[in-house]
Amino acid sequence: MSRTTLVAASAALLVVLGTLTACDPSADPAASASSAAPAPAGSAADSPAAAPSGKAVPAPSQNTGAGATDGVPASAWTASNGVPMAAQYHWGSLAAAAKAVGNPKFEFEQLCLTPRDPSNDLADWKGPAAQATVNSGRNVADWQVQQTIVHFPGTSSGGAQMAHALFRGLADELNACGKSAKGATVKVTSTGGDAGNSDLAATVTVPESGGGSYTLHQYLSLTGRTVTELALWSDHPTHPWSAPADTAVLKSLEAPLCSAFKDC
Numbered sequence: 001m002s003r004t005t006l007v008a009a010s011a012a013l014l015v016v017l018g019t020l021t022a023c024d025p026s027a028d029p030a031a032s033a034s035s036a037a038p039a040p041a042g043s044a045a046d047s048p049a050a051a052p053s054g055k056a057v058p059a060p061s062q063n064t065g066a067g068a069t070d071g072v073p074a075s076a077w078t079a080s081n082g083v084p085m086a087a088q089y090h091w092g093s094l095a096a097a098a099k100a101v102g103n104p105k106f107e108f109e110q111l112c113l114t115p116r117d118p119s120n121d122l123a124d125w126k127g128p129a130a131q132a133t134v135n136s137g138r139n140v141a142d143w144q145v146q147q148t149i150v151h152f153p154g155t156s157s158g159g160a161q162m163a164h165a166l167f168r169g170l171a172d173e174l175n176a177c178g179k180s181a182k183g184a185t186v187k188v189t190s191t192g193g194d195a196g197n198s199d200l201a202a203t204v205t206v207p208e209s210g211g212g213s214y215t216l217h218q219y220l221s222l223t224g225r226t227v228t229e230l231a232l233w234s235d236h237p238t239h240p241w242s243a244p245a246d247t248a249v250l251k252s253l254e255a256p257l258c259s260a261f262k263d264c
Contacts, residue, residue, distance in 0.1 A: 069100040071128025072149050076226075076260035082252030083145055084217065084232055084243035089136045094147050098132040106170060107146050107231035108204055108218045112177035112184060120169040127152060141236035147253075151261060152225040159225045167198055167222035170229075174202055174218065183207040190246040197264065198222040199254070201246040208235060217241065223254045224263035 077095040080086060103122040108114070122129070128151040135144040150166065152159035177186045184206045191200045199221040206214045216233040230253050243249060258264035 069098050069128075069130040071153075072098065072100070072130040072151060073260045074098075076149060076151075076256050077132065078147055078230060078253050078256060082249070083230065084249060085143055085239065085241075088239045088242070089143060091145055092134045094132040094134060094145070097134050098130045098147075101129055101131045101148075102126075104129050104131050104148050104150060106148055106218075106220075106229045107233060108174050108177065108202075108216060108229075109170075111204060111206055111214065111216050111233065112173070112181045114173040114176060114180045116173065117169045120166050122150070136238070138238065139236075141234060142238050143232055143234045146229070146231045148229045148231075149257070150227045152227075154225070163222055163225045163227050164198075166227045167220065170220055170227070171200060174200075174204075174220070177204055177206075181206050190250075192247070192250075193222065197224065197254070199250045201250065212236070215241070217243065219246070219249055219253060221250060221254050221257075223257040224261060226257045226261055226263075228253060228257060 074095040077093075077098060080091040080093055083091050083094075085091075103125070105116075109116065129149065131146065131148045133144065133146045136142045150163075152163045175186060175188070178184045184204060186202055186204050188200060188202045191198075193199055199219070201217075201219045204216040204218060206216075208214055212235060214233065214235040215237075216231060219230040221228050230249065254264075
């Protein structure tokens, strides 16, 4: 199953409707995104989202250092040696591969063909968002890695509420993968978080029509005002899956974000 085919199939199911809404940051990340309350009005710096009929507010640039993308500094990316399977694949730099993206789709959304809740669509959002993909350099069926970073800048509670709403919606989507992709199974291997931060890790397996299966190891994190993923996937891996404990991988994912954005 090629990733290009998955992207095309997913795009046909996604509908651009509405904008980000906010929710109570103390709410359960796995709760339904449809119950999110509207975000309170805030300052321009704290309101990067805009309705389709309005004007999106550009996020302030935080471009610093080699490999930085607009609004996402190079220091925010996970170090190559913190990515699972690093000993086998010696991953290239995620920071060097990073590109600014609009309305980014997380890897599991493409594999599971899950439509994002319209309230969490980022089509009209102009804040900092970037994505990096690296592979082993051997073949496209072997393990590949993607990190996506979406940051909500600002100083009041609005950005934190929008980040929480996005994370909660993504968690709902991930848990629904078994319904949107025929035969898919989702095994959540860990959940955690405190003081406004949340994370989860899961393994997604989707059978392929020609036999075999497509396996995705998905890590999601809400770190301060930043929502991020680290995803590794393959349908014909050269090496069997091997990774540190979920808590160790998530720490490698979250620590650079706390340092780069200073909002944890």
